[in-house]
Amino acid sequence: MFRDSVKKLLDEGLAQREDLFLVDFEVLGDNTIKVVIDGDNGVLVEDCMFISRAIEHNLDREEQDFSLEILSAGATSPLTNKRQYKKNIGRTLSVKTTSDEDLEGILTEVDDDKILLEWKTREPKPIGKGKVTVKKQAELSFDSISKAQVVIKF
Known part of the structure; x- marks a missing residue:
């Protein structure tokens, strides 16, 4: 359930920024959310902040404790998309x-x-x-x- 709500928020954030796309997404057992994004024109820190806010500002830490990592695909990361x-x-x-x-x-x-x-x-x-x-x-x-x-x- 938590994973589904996070994925929905992530998809909504990415829908607002068509130049960005998802490379990897996972929610670990300790509620660590890991998101790897890439962009048609690269990824800036501001892009990671935008996606972070799209998720974090819509989750209630009182209901669910979590940590959030938004990363850009590295220059030598395997191509998956x-x-x-x-x-x-x-x-x-x-x-x-x-x-x-x-x-x-x-x-x-x-x-x-x-x-x-x-x-x-x-x-x-x-x-x-x-x-x-x-x-x-x-x-x-x-x-x-x-x-x-x-x-x-x-």
Whole structure:
């Protein structure tokens, strides 16, 4: 019951801010509420405060004791929502597929069913000695991705 009322308040808060979306939500046994959000344009401290107030100001601490944590998805957190892929177009992703294949490439396209990764690799020349740079692509359905995260390069 407590979880349902918190989720309803969270959904109402997110409905007021269409640029924000839910990545993870849980209520632990000791009534610790953990919410992880992300945004199409990133997440500011003010965004976390907005969601916190949407929940906290509508719950009565006299009825239910709780603690509340509102977090933004970290830069290296795994991507779990299709909207997270769209906001990371042009960035390098590390992807592990359900068939245990590891890929790393630039995310160039995202639609409702799949993503497209592109990368360059050096391969032996078809004729003669030496190597040539070849552009590769992989089209991956969301169902075939077991884990994906942004690669931070310095």
